[in-house]
Amino acid sequence: MTHLAGxxxxxxxxxxxxxxxxxxxxxxxxxxAVHRLAWYSDTVGxxxxxxxxxxxxxxxxxxxxxxxxxxxxxxxxxxxxxxxxVATAEQCTSLRLRAIETPIGTHGRxxxxxxxxxxxxxxxxxxxxxxxxxxxxxxxxLNGAGLRLKLRTGGxxxxxxxxxxxxxxxxxxxxxxxxxxxxxxxxHHAVRHRDPxxxxxHHGFLNLLLAxxxxxxxxxxxATADALAERDPAALAYRTSDLTATDVxxxxxxxxxxxxxxxxxxxxxxxxxxxxxxx
Numbered sequence: 001m002t003h004l005a006g007x008x009x010x011x012x013x014x015x016x017x018x019x020x021x022x023x024x025x026x027x028x029x030x031x032x033a034v035h036r037l038a039w040y041s042d043t044v045g046x047x048x049x050x051x052x053x054x055x056x057x058x059x060x061x062x063x064x065x066x067x068x069x070x071x072x073x074x075x076x077x078x079x080x081x082x083x084x085x086v087a088t089a090e091q092c093t094s095l096r097l098r099a100i101e102t103p104i105g106t107h108g109r110x111x112x113x114x115x116x117x118x119x120x121x122x123x124x125x126x127x128x129x130x131x132x133x134x135x136x137x138x139x140x141x142l143n144g145a146g147l148r149l150k151l152r153t154g155g156x157x158x159x160x161x162x163x164x165x166x167x168x169x170x171x172x173x174x175x176x177x178x179x180x181x182x183x184x185x186x187x188h189h190a191v192r193h194r195d196p197x198x199x200x201x202h203h204g205f206l207n208l209l210l211a212x213x214x215x216x217x218x219x220x221x222x223a224t225a226d227a228l229a230e231r232d233p234a235a236l237a238y239r240t241s242d243l244t245a246t247d248v249x250x251x252x253x254x255x256x257x258x259x260x261x262x263x264x265x266x267x268x269x270x271x272x273x274x275x276x277x278x279x
Contacts, residue, residue, distance in 0.1 A: 004241065004275060005042070007209060007248045012266055013045035013072055013259045015184065017053075019156050021261035025053065026060060031263075033066055039279050040267050045257050046070040046098045051077070051085035058092035072099035072124075079107045079115050086119060099124040101150055101182075109141055117145040124256070126150040126182055131162045134170035143179040148256060153203050154186020161186060161200055164228035168211065168221055174254055175215035183208060184259030190269035191233050203228060205258050205266060206236045206273075212254040213247050237273040 014032050016023040023031070028047075035044045049057050051073050061069050075085045082102050089097040100123050104112060116125050128150035129138055142149055151170060154161050174181050183203075191204040211227040214220070230236055243251070260266060270276040 004243065004248065006245070006252060007240070007243065008043045008270065008276065009252070010043065010045045011205070011252075011255075011258055012043050012263055013048050013182070013184075013257045014263055015048040015259040015261050016263070017049060018185075018259075018261050023261075025056065026064075029057070029060055029064065029066070029069070032069070033064075035263050040263075040276070043267065044263060046072040048072045048074060048101075048259055051075045051081065051088065054085070054088050054092055054095065058094050061094040066094070068094050068096050070096050070098045072101060073097060075100065075102040078103055078105040079112060082115060082119070086123075097123050099126060101126040101128060103128040109137070113141060113145050113147075116147055120146040124148060128152060131170055132166055134173060136173055136176075139170075139173045139177045139179050143177045149174060149179060149181040151181055151183045152185050153183050153208075154200065158198075158200055161202070164192075164203075164225040165221070167203065167228055168215070168225040171208075171211055171215045171224055171254070172219060172221055175212065175219065178253065180254060180256040182257050182259065183255070187258050188260040188262045188265045190266060190273060191236055192229060192231050204230075204236070205260075206240055206275075208258070209251045209255055210236070210239055213243070213251040216250050216254060233273055237275060240273075240275055 016028045032047050035041060047069055049071050073085055073089050075082050079102060089095060100119060104127055119125050126148045127142060131151050153167060186202045187205045189204055190206040192207050194201050207228045207230055211224045214227050215224045
């Protein structure tokens with residue numbers, strides 16, 4: 001069990017401000033502070049926040065007298081708004097900029113690289129590209145520039161969710177280039193499942209971790225998609241516990257983190273599957 005700790009280390013970026021949780025800012029920050037002191041704190045990544053809320057977040061952290069907060073700044077307005085967002089984050093004395101996330105929009109590769117590559121000296125930089133639009137050229141350019149890929153695997157509408165085969169393809173491309181990527185939206189449970197309320201098909205984060213290992217080891221699209229499709233919790237728990245230390249390292253060499261609107265749900269799943277233990 002000990003070697004599995006690295007599989008979940010810093011895996012869950014706290015995106016509680018985002019749907020479906022949409023937690024109010026003060027409550028979200030207080031909960032994040034609790035997560036940072038909890039027994040599972042090693043699994044918790046930075047606090048995810050939209051660029052336009054940074055100053056309010058900074059003031060709140062100060063008023064609550066909390067330690068400086070690690071943040072991943074989302075810039076939904078796109079590439080043109082990134083420099084301003086970074087400057088704002090650097091002016092916030094109670095925030096530590098750890099990552100920048102922005103969509104590719106309609107910008108060309110030269111403009112993307114010119115804007116984002118200089119920022120990699122001080123933060124991790126993710127470029128969000130739609131799952132079905134990721135190309136070999138994208139992955140090659142990102143890797144060469146020291147950038148990372150962000151994949152959106154779900155959302156609030158059915159068309160935001162991608163099939164196993166659709167998601168397997170960019171994972172394979174990343175494996176071929178050893179490019180680290182982040183997935184977000186719809187990944188707060190360990191196992192692939194259909195949500196009984198929305199009927200949306202959600203990917204599981206354990207499926208994703210195993211698929212990344214398979215993609216790196218085999219380069220096989222079918223095998224990678226099959227790992228994403230597994231719905232048996234017992235089978236996934238067995239396959240995960242059977243990973244070697246080398247497997248864990250290889251999986252996390254690709255999967256940098258997962259954005260989740262709930263930290264408790266993935267931890268509860270891992271407890272129920274016997275993959276982590278409460279001290």
